Amino acid sequence: MSFTPRRRRLSAVTAAAAAAALLLSSCAQSQRDDSGDNGDSGSESSVDGNFIFAASSDPKSLDPAFASDGESFRVSRQIFEGLVGVEPGTADPAPLLAESWESSEDGLTHEFTLKEGVKFHDGTDFNAEAVCANFDRWYNFEGIQQSETQAYYYGKLFRGFSDSPDTAVYKSCEATDEGTATVTLNQPFAGFIASLSLPAFAMQSPAAMEEHGADEASGTAEAPELTEYARAHPTGTGPYKFDSWAVGQDIKLSSFDDYWGEKGQVTNITFRVIDDPVARRQSLEAGQIDGYDLVSPADVGSLADAGYNIVNREPFTILYLGMNQEVEELKDLKVRQAISYAIDKDALIRQTLPEGTKKAVTFIPDMVNGYTEDVEKYEYDPEKAKQLLAEAGYEDGFTVDFNYPTGVSRPYMPTPEQVFSNLSGQLAEVGIKVNAKPEKWSPDYLDRVQGSANHGIHLLGWTGDYNDTDNFVGVFFGGEKPEFGFNDPDLFEALNEARQVPNLEEQTPMYEEINKQVSELAPAVPLAHPAPSLAFAERVESYPASPVNDEVFNQIKLSE
Numbered sequence: 001m002s003f004t005p006r007r008r009r010l011s012a013v014t015a016a017a018a019a020a021a022l023l024l025s026s027c028a029q030s031q032r033d034d035s036g037d038n039g040d041s042g043s044e045s046s047v048d049g050n051f052i053f054a055a056s057s058d059p060k061s062l063d064p065a066f067a068s069d070g071e072s073f074r075v076s077r078q079i080f081e082g083l084v085g086v087e088p089g090t091a092d093p094a095p096l097l098a099e100s101w102e103s104s105e106d107g108l109t110h111e112f113t114l115k116e117g118v119k120f121h122d123g124t125d126f127n128a129e130a131v132c133a134n135f136d137r138w139y140n141f142e143g144i145q146q147s148e149t150q151a152y153y154y155g156k157l158f159r160g161f162s163d164s165p166d167t168a169v170y171k172s173c174e175a176t177d178e179g180t181a182t183v184t185l186n187q188p189f190a191g192f193i194a195s196l197s198l199p200a201f202a203m204q205s206p207a208a209m210e211e212h213g214a215d216e217a218s219g220t221a222e223a224p225e226l227t228e229y230a231r232a233h234p235t236g237t238g239p240y241k242f243d244s245w246a247v248g249q250d251i252k253l254s255s256f257d258d259y260w261g262e263k264g265q266v267t268n269i270t271f272r273v274i275d276d277p278v279a280r281r282q283s284l285e286a287g288q289i290d291g292y293d294l295v296s297p298a299d300v301g302s303l304a305d306a307g308y309n310i311v312n313r314e315p316f317t318i319l320y321l322g323m324n325q326e327v328e329e330l331k332d333l334k335v336r337q338a339i340s341y342a343i344d345k346d347a348l349i350r351q352t353l354p355e356g357t358k359k360a361v362t363f364i365p366d367m368v369n370g371y372t373e374d375v376e377k378y379e380y381d382p383e384k385a386k387q388l389l390a391e392a393g394y395e396d397g398f399t400v401d402f403n404y405p406t407g408v409s410r411p412y413m414p415t416p417e418q419v420f421s422n423l424s425g426q427l428a429e430v431g432i433k434v435n436a437k438p439e440k441w442s443p444d445y446l447d448r449v450q451g452s453a454n455h456g457i458h459l460l461g462w463t464g465d466y467n468d469t470d471n472f473v474g475v476f477f478g479g480e481k482p483e484f485g486f487n488d489p490d491l492f493e494a495l496n497e498a499r500q501v502p503n504l505e506e507q508t509p510m511y512e513e514i515n516k517q518v519s520e521l522a523p524a525v526p527l528a529h530p531a532p533s534l535a536f537a538e539r540v541e542s543y544p545a546s547p548v549n550d551e552v553f554n555q556i557k558l559s560e
Contacts, residue, residue: 047558048539049255049267054274054283054292056409057442058247063214063230064199065138066145068152070411070463070549073199074293075271077552078253079121080202080236083112083131084193086550091316091367091467093194097126097203097237107188107502114179118260120205121241128175133206135173135183137215147221153200153465156475157191188500190507191468197550198465208235239554240269248273255554264554277409284308284535291536291543294409297354300533309536309543312356315529316547317412318363318472319353319461321423322524326453326485329398336522338388339457340378342430343423349528352418356531362515363472363526367547369504370469370511375519385430397431401456403449408441411532411549412461419459450483458483464548469511470499477518484523491517 059072064080067073085096095101098112118126138154140162145151155161160168169192171184185192195201209215212229219225229235234242239261240253253269272289274280280292281299285306295303295310304310323330323339330336345359361377364370389397404420405413413419417438424434437455439445449458460483465471470478478495480487494514501507536543542557 047265049265051266051553052270052272052289054280054289055271056294057275058273061226061230062234064202066150075251076199076202078240079234079238079242080199081238082196082202084196086197086548091464091548093197108185111182116179118237119258120237121235121256122205122208124205124207126237127178128181130206131181132173132175134203139170143217144221144224145217149221150224153198157195188502190499190502191470194466194468202236205235208233239263262554265558266553266556269553291534291540293534294414295533295535296414303535307538309540311534311543311545312531313545314547315358315531316365316464317461317530318360319412319527319530320524321527322458322460322483324455324485327456332392334388334392338385340522340525341381341385343426343525344380345527348422352415352422353528353530354533358529360526360528363476364469365529368467368469370508372512372515375516382430399433401437402434403437403455403458405441405445406438411463412530416459453482453485473514474499486523
């Protein structure tokens with residue numbers, strides 16, 4: 001099968017007219033226009049190109065291959081680009097540094113035709129040799145580089161490195177000529193093309209990585225140390241180049257003069273670290289920042305009434321209540337079903353989550369292939385919950401630890417303390433008491449919930465990376481995980497088989513059946529698909545909101 005993009009070019013006049021007509025929440029006309037224009041360059045002299053965005057934390061790393069968090073990826077998307085991007089306003093793959101590609105019928109060979117005339121920020125050429133250097137780099141990660149705290153996405157999606165060729169998805173990359181790279185896989189991976197839209201698989205300058213020791217790993221898997229490259233020399237092909245990083249304060253980027261595409265109105269970006277959501281709102285109100293993400297649901301209305309521009313992303317998230325089956329009571333399916341029936345999702349959404357949030361019946365949003373409502377929905381029924389608890393031998397209820405994070409806002413969970421309080425009250429109504437176990441998000445909470453058996457029921461979620469069921473259900477239930485504490489070889493094998501089927505018509509019913517199977521097992525309660533909100537100053541006329549956060553600031557439209 002093949003994919004060739006439709007050309008989308010915008011003249012300065014067309015872009016200006018389109019910007020005036022766009023609603024704030026709409027996307028810019030093209031993801032990254034290849035015309036080389038500056039968009040509204042004719043009016044740039046009257047527009048302040050300095051843009052300050054409040055980040056909720058420092059990035060984990062400026063080397064996207066070793067990152068998996070949203071704040072790292074937000075910065076990465078300005079500096080780096082991948083072979084594959086995302087169709088504006090959707091979660092679907094679209095050409096970026098690859099103009100087009102062809103995939104073999106068996107899903108093992110993928111030939112990429114590359115965009116010409118692209119330069120890395122260090123002045124070196126982007127070409128097929130650079131593509132293969134990046135693929136081979138990931139494949140040859142060693143030691144702590146292979147840990148989940150480092151190459152999380154490559155390990156999860158490509159399932160093996162050069163020291164484990166029997167399980168590895170990747171086999172080789174060949175630079176057929178300067179503008180053509182052919183990637184060969186050992187086994188089909190239906191989500192391969194879409195996965196390349198992840199910042200973790202962005203193209204980085206081989207010369208810069210070598211010069212600044214990108215692979216000189218140190219520290220431990222639990223506490224890896226950043227290389228010189230990951231601290232101070234990230235080098236991609238994106239519209240912005242790296243200037244500085246003052247840890248705990250800010251990251252500064254500036255326009256890359258030789259960028260192949262549209263430079264846009266924003267010429268300088270400052271990501272200012274403000275970890276408290278109240279302080280982020282106050283900074284916007286004081287005119288100290290131009291915008292911020294993860295707006296508290298309680299603040300949306302008042303900010304909108306005060307004239308600030310609110311943007312809502314399409315829900316591409318899942319918030320769930322996990323249940324650790326290492327806990328004696330939670331081993332019992334009837335208990336897990338009782339917890340599922342005890343939760344009033346409508347009340348939870350109405351009282352604690354942003355406007356636009358959708359109720360979840362499975363662990364994938366309805367826009368993802370394989371979605372089905374033909375599953376056990378566990379509609380709110382407290383009497384049914386009490387009955388199941390009695391059948392399981394807990395007529396008088398029981399007490400369980402309830403782990404939840406503090407001091408953090410996530411796209412799927414902007415106010416975790418409120419969600420905890422809401423769910424605790426609902427569980428108490430059917431006789432389930434909880435021991436509150438609050439804990440700082442990173443690293444304490446994540447390490448406990450994802451890396452140990454020492455937890456009970458817990459709040460967690462996921463923001464989808466690309467439009468593929470494996471990126472949701474496969475991430476959660478594709479193998480044994482301490483988070484859920486169960487082992488179901490049939491489910492694991494079903495997920496492994498589905499991800500290798502390249503034909504969508506064949507794959508879809510497989511994932512529908514898997515979603516039914518997961519619902520019957522009730523390893524967790526899918527609660528909601530929250531719609532994260534962003535807030536901006538009035539001068540921000542248009543922001544390229546993306547369900548997968550693929551938001552590049554050269555597409556922002558400013559009025560002053």
